[in-house]
Amino acid sequence: MEKLANNFIKNTKHTTRLYLKLLLLLLFTGQSFAQVTSFENGKDYILGGLSVTGLQSYNEQTVKTYTGLRVGQPITVPGDEISAVIKKLWSLELFSNVEMYYTNIEGDNIFLELNITERPTLANVTVYGVKKRKVEDIINDTDLKKGKKITESLIANTKNYLQNKYKKQGYLNAKVNIVTAADTSATNSENMVINVKKGDKVKIRSITFEGNEKLSNKRLAKSLKKTKKKKFYRFWKKSKYIEGDYKEDLSSLVDAYAERGYRDARVLSDTFIKVDENNIDLKIKVEEGNKYYFGNINFVGNSVYTDRELGRILGIRKGQTYNGVLLKERVQDDSKPDAVDLTNLYQNNGYLFSSINPVEVSAVNDTIDFEIRIIEGKETFLDHVTVVGNDKTNDHVIFRELRTRPGQKYSKDNIVRSIRELGQLGFFDAEQITPDIQNPDPNAGTVDVQYSLVESGSSQIELQGGFGGGGFIGTLGLSFSNFSLKNIFNGEAYKPVPMGDGQTFALRLQASRTFRVYSLNFAEPWLGGKKPVRFNLSLSRTQQFATNFDNRGRIDVDRDRGFAITGISAGLAKRVQWPDDFFTISHSLSYQLYDFNDFNNGLFNFGNGSSNSLSYTLGISRSSQGPSRIFPLSGSNFELTAKFTPPYSLFGNKDFRGIRDEIDEITERLFEIGATPANIEEQLEFAELSDQLERLEEERFKLLEFYKIKFRGDWYTNLVDKLVLRTNAEFGFLGSYNNDIGAVPFERFFVGGDGLGNFTLDGRDVIQLRGYENSSLTPFSTNPVTGNQERDGGTIYNKFSLELRYPLTLKPSASIYALSFLEAGNAFNNFNEYNPFELKRSAGVGLRIFMPAFGLLGIDFGYGFDTDANPNSSGPSGWQTHFIIGQQF
Template structure:
């Protein structure tokens, strides 16, 4: 009983003691109660903008005695905020005195001496902000970020000096002074281990370029580590697309020569063997999913060159077909089996049902200018749809192809539940506007040029707009073009073109012309390479002969009698005698209303300077939907490019083209005929082959006669070209000089019967016969051979052709030298 009473007493004492401790506790223990109470008060001094409670929140000793470790940790925490330039902590009696000196506020951030990067670009790099506290450590970090931005723009010698200008009220101006230095360009790009493709061919695959004489125009001839990474991926895709399934990049290095301020970039590759496709099969574990039906959409075929891109596209096509049949979660896994002896790879596409996951959310990030829907419409899945990795790969390829973004990356992360996936689309925008200046020279048109302003992502809506002006010795004009790539929300392009042009008469065009027109067009992509296009055009033409060209004596020879007959109204047996009496000019005004359709297949690796691929275009025009003329015209153009011998960079090209025009219910006007010459069969003048007016005229009162000899054009033509090009020997490859040989052949013939009949007499104003109509019209093959010089200049390809006629017909006009070129730069 006594033991029990003693225990009760102890319990009461303990309970009484515990009741003295505040509820919730302050971290005090019983032994240090008196010390804690003595130092529990924290006094903040020197603060002006920062609240005292904010300072106290960073003290690590709150509620307990201050130790040396507490002081050290508190100092680090307070300095780490960046709010203070000086902090002192001193325990004093029952208090802790914290004396601070606040960091000054940044009144203004300015950049001086910067030309290559704008203020807006630099502001996006620095972390220091206006109306924020100045932190010297942050300023130094900003300097490093700015230097990195300059290095990515090829300025490795750039230096930056930050300056702090003190103002009243504890404010400062932060100024970054720049010395941008010279551009650190890529002097040489070398490939080691490549045998299948020449260095020049691989340089065309990558974005990085070598600097040269006109390197000041380029922006890609500097070292950028991100671009180098993209280049490696581009090289890998190029090889795996062309049969080298085992291709590897062993290393990609960029060595800086600091003394000369240049980079040497080297790619070391292991090409592996060239493979072709072996047996192709499709197998499915899903019921009611017929593999035979899925084989019809597979794009790989036995015997074809191995192509990793075609495998990806086959997977996408299979998934799309399976989705149509109700299998939204179908996934495709290609299995490759190599036959090392025969160098073939058999592909089996295994189809099964993937995990049932749905897209919870799609986050589009980094698109400060491009609208979200422009990005989202390239992705064939939306929030709530079944998630399929194949569609993600397809979307990434489409977004890269737009050309709106410097980089595109699609990643996934878990959603709010195991069957939910969040898709993140991270993009980095790049400039899409272009101020273009075009210049060139043609032996037919003389000096020609254009100025244009274009935008590929107008107002961030993904639309294309272009305004241009053309000028030259014999022509001038203006044009406007607009394209909406997703018309009415479908993957259907629609556009409109407006133009007005004036042509002066010259030595090969015996008339002047004013033309205005408008075209509405639509494009339907069938596959990545195949496009179907339709359009409607309406055009007015005002053809004019000057008074001197229609004089009664026909002594000038400036315009053929055929053109005069055309101007006179196209009457077959009209008397060709002063067809425009009393006027200073002779006009013929016509309106053409014409729907058209075309099919284009384009697998060229480079539009401007192709080395590999096929281009085929077939177009049909139907004039006569109203208007003054009625005809059907069909044309085709096909080209095949192939690198023949990689070590020499030898490129081969075969081209076949032709066309025919047929009047509907009326003859074809001369102005609508085809005119061929040196642009098609080199070695001949512009409009130098085909039917001609060879009427001989003996003007009244003149002893000497002359032959008119002017082109009339033809209704049918066909032409073929074989050409080989290679880099010019003994010249640095970065100069872009090429030489080549060619052979051309073709014919133009088939005059309509709207001309005065052959042999009809021509009389002057006194009724005297001064000549008889005479024409040539033969389907004889014209041919030529020669050599070319080409310069891949920053202004576009410029070329000089030296052609020599091998076979010709009566009346044809030869021209050995032809110069042409000029494009946007």
Template sequence: MSAGSKLLSALSAAALSSTVLAASTVTMGLVTLSEAEAAVVNRVEVRGNQRVDADTVRNLIEIKPGRNASDADVDAAVTKLFSTGLFSDVRARQQGGVLIVDVSENQIVGDVIFQGNNKIKNEQLAATVQTATRAPYNASTAQADVDAIKAAYVRIGRSDATVSVRTVAAEGNRVNVVFDINEGDRTGIESINFVGNNAYGDSRLKQVISLRESGLFSFLQRNDIYDEDRLRADEEALRRFYFNRGYADFRIVSSVAELDPNKNRYFVTITVDEGERYTYGAVNIDSTVPGIDAQALQSQLKTKPGETYSAEQVEDTLVNLTNAVANQGYAFAQVTPRGNRDFANNTISIDYVIDQGARAYVERIEIRGNTKTRDYVIRREFDVSEGDAFNQVLVQRAKKRLEALRFFKTVNVSTAPGSQPDRVVLVVQVDEQSTGEFSVGGGYTTGGENSGPVAEVGITERNFLGRGQFVKVSAGFGEDTRSYNLSFTEPYFLGRRLAAGFDLYRTENSSSTAYDIKRTGGSLRLAAPITEDLTAQVAYNYKEETFGDDRGVQVFGPNGLPVFVNGQPFFSTCGNTPSGPLYTLSPIINRAICDSPYSTSSISYALTYNTLDNQRDPRDGLFVQVGQEVAGLGGDAKFLRTTGRGSFFSLLSEEFDVIGQLSAGAGNVTALGDDLRVFDNFFKGQDIVRGFKYQGIGPRQFGVAIGGTNYANASAEVTFPLPLISRDLGFRGAAFADAGSLWGLDNVGNQLGIEGEDFSLRASAGVGLIWASPFGPLRVNYAAPLAKENYDKLQQFSFGFSSRF
């Protein structure tokens, strides 16, 4: 081949190669371009929508025209549309550059209807469910609402309630949602059993917890409703009970509530491990902080060697020591108890170690869960506020105060990191509970101005308008009596821990004497805590009293019997004393009646020392109150009245729940200036010595009680559960002995026929039956007088409302 031919052949080959390469490149370019066009969305088309705007759907899926959309992007868009709850079905597909989104809209809920419910109101159920009017209907949500309604019925003690849901088509692609409810019967608690308890019997532990076995009055007290949260709270109550009685190793092994569907009753079993009982060993205070004298803090200790260990006493000691060192200027000092168990001798030695803690400040206090109670009502229970040094002991003390308010089912206080390493956020989580009470009580009272059948209707609100204020309105009715009362208390007056309030009352009585008694009055009061146990009170009081009625005063003869004229009781008017051997009830009483109406304006003050473990049903502690009332700041009365009373409670037998009580009281009233009006005397009887009538002891004129200027009394009592009777019924027995006297007169005028002016001791002994009824505490007493005077009026049997102190 010639050179020219070789060159031509090479050029041809190169050209062919270039052509093939170019063809190949074009082909590859066409493939790449086709795939890119298939992945880019040029337009989003929405189909099937009726109420939801197409642009709304486009905005929700976040796939914009002109951008690539992978299969994962499309799947994410479908998921997001489903999550809105607007659609029952969503499908998406690509056709060329068009993304087609097919939707089926959920129907809109027209009405939410509850049928068959009586025990829970529609408004309460509506707040329980998530299905709501004008919202999209969702079958899963509706089924969840069925479970929520069932749970609501479990909480009110109806565990066998059944709930179903159905839909009814309505106009405009709407649907009405109907919840059909069968409330069933009340689900009670058949039995509460304890396993592993040796130190205390089942009956004693049942008094510690709030759950109760179903009984005769359970439908009123409603404490036989099982609730898991209440069982958890009862577990904590049992722990506190044992920890405060020396059982530092106590633990709850298990607590199980089993529902018997045939009986519709729960069987509750609580298994415990009591452990050993401990006493205090050595108790010391050690300080690593220069300047703190540990020896000087010994007076703050509540724990003493040899006494039974109590977790509450340890907590109180921590608070005392923390406050003491803080008052000395050591705000960041931390007090930590370190216990050392001696298993051989069952003792716990405690060292309270005071260290310089880390500098941490409270950045803020966050309140959560309070739907009714105002934030400041919760904040004021804390002794720390924003900017103060953080102290865990004071925080726990605030938690106990919040729980004691009885505004909340649960109170939890936790901490969270603040904006700086030395800042702490306090988070207070509360769960509100009902604080209002409507009470209806009744009974039969023997003795006193209000003897006979009595009834009382009252409304009490402990957290008025969420401000923590106490309001009570009540009205009492008897056969010949009426009473009306209004009380209001602001526990934090002027932002300080001062309890200020007022009382208004009106009483009318015509049952116990031959003359009517009407009293109208009120008081303004203020109470300030001096220590945790000592409180000072001061009050201004005003009342007006009227004795007698339009008929005048009933006339009695020398034999003490009423005088009748023409078959009707004979009454005389003041200033018109009948002639002959006739006299009214008593010349001294008659004089006071004729002087009425009578007004009393006074200032009273008192000190109260209270260490009772329970204000309603004390088992341990001391209550002492002394006070004076000075009348004469206006009004007609002028006197100085001094009174004092005290009660000491002690649990004589923990296992058998036997409680001992010693009580004493005394009083004196002295005229300031003029003579003392008879109705300003003390009138005593069965209120200090049982077995005697109301006004049954003390000075008398012609057999009529005229009161005395002095009294003194003392009593001893033991109460105990009744054998063979369930404690859940609320019955207790009592045995008691009383002694006392009423004496002294400061009334000038007719002194004829007076007896009993001098001191004379009265005494009695008896038994009683106490019933913690749904209408209030009732009590029946039978007392036999052991020491009395001939002119005393006896009443061995009495029945009425009960008060422990």
């Protein structure tokens, strides 16, 4: 081999493949350059010139510069300089071949040629075998960007990534083929084609257990949370085999034994049996061991808390069946950030650097003694608290919601609560609020907290049109929930409106030929900026015009006759600390003027005159739902409100009893005559009595007096993963101080349908109960003037519902979740008729989409199992479709 090298080098007069031959010597002899005969010690030269060949897209001078070789420098051939240059160029992964030749030797000068072959660049990627919407994700995940150099490792890594990706999803037979072909439209570039054949998901035909005597096969199969065998009725937890989930479930199986005292239980073997291309069998062999019990449990190292305090949190007594899972959870439950355990007890009271470890100290027969060894560490205080990512929202809006302040004791509970409060603002993506614990210093007892935020849209626009009420209805709504009033005269702040101070400003206009609605709302959540006192101001104006039908059956609108409500309300709401700091107490004062002008369509008892309503509302609420306002996973929301007007009749001397008796007499006579009098005398009497009844009703309700009690409760329970059960209960009652006056014709409850109350004339509450037409569960009464059956609204109602929710996506751009529901409720004329068990039932499914710019949109398909309140109805309500716009979440 040495002789071959000598002869090759001595006889070469033209371009010589020096590096390649020397590389062969190294391969077959294991020698270094310096050990090769004829260049045994290397020969020193002066670099007379360096040329680069084979370039297609790179500049020659750039490559020369990168080699580090300079004309005129001393160089040893063979030597470390050449080896280092070649190695350096290979490491770039830009070239598929690198060779160094010498082309000439003139005295002490040597001339070298560097020949390289450039790797092709990626032009386009085409993916077959997957849905089009998934292609972009694949390209991003595998980093197949245009212009990237195509290497063997890139192709291999892409193939392995995709095959593993689909195997994790249950496609164990997934195959991925990748080919490249020259792209004729560009120099040295290639197109890549990825062909994915996922095949069918591999299902688990059977799961068998061996060695189990203490726990049944059914109990062990149940402990495998994500690994289930095929059953025809299984639709929620699929039976596909996913290796990662299966390995986790084997640990869960051991935990099932540990929960029942079998500390030594283990999986001896698990066998994967391939039945065919689409089915496998699993065989799991276990060793159960003996059953154990807790013995003495002693705490060691604790000085902050007594043994009794720690024992109360631990909740485990001597003689109980050993439960390793419970012991771990009571020491540190990682599944719940707000769990009641020993670790949180310390971390919620400033001891961030504490550590708690349960240690078995003895195991005699079937009894295990433990020591809970505690290192409390130094009390920890917050040094710096910062936020990042808030591009629109001002810092003070965020910091006033935080429960963590510099100088405070570290508290994990305060951090969890801060995340909830930020999520409830609605300005940030609740799924991406991340607290980052920084610069922990156990010696100084300090730590920094940084909250990373991602802004989400906080403004909504409502622009819709449709036909109803006799013509086209147009709606324009603008809602800005992160408004800044102080910058309203600052032209530079309009992007498109002043934002960032957390205030709410909403304007809504709705109009058709027959009605108009205007409303304006403003809310400041921190009045004065020092305390969480919410101020709210609302102005509204509603107009309804009288309508008639012409001889062609078309609606004729009479704008000189109508009904209007003008209202104003102002309120204050304050967060309180008792019974806990989730409670809010609110107060509001409102005034409504109900003005009638020759308008009587059966909704009210009179068509001319006015009514006045001055009311005070007291509200007590508790809201702990979260972390997201749109899709809460846990917590609850309760609200109790009581609305009162002054009891005017108690201070006056008006004879409401006489008025009521006279109304009853007139009403009885009108019913006797009927809505269509038989002769002229009865017609005149009917008209006179109708006018008299109208005047009496106006006198009766000139000053409205009533009280209105409402309760609403929502509970959110996270069942598994992000499957949430929402439980709801509602109750409402409208009462009167004076039985002679009776219940007012306003402020009533209308139950049934989608629950949308955008256009309400009389302060009514519109209650959702899907599966029935809108307001169809509202009681009817007979109008003595028209003789028609009309919905007057109930004075009492109750409603209950169960709703299962599961999110399809919770991205900032759009949150989408599916739901199924069971509902039951009803409305009643008065308390004497009230029966809480006389409920109208329904069930169905639905979908909700929340987009920051447009608010909540949804659709429900509900089936009503009972008849509605219409006396002429028979049989169940049946299927109803409800469209949801702007409803509560």
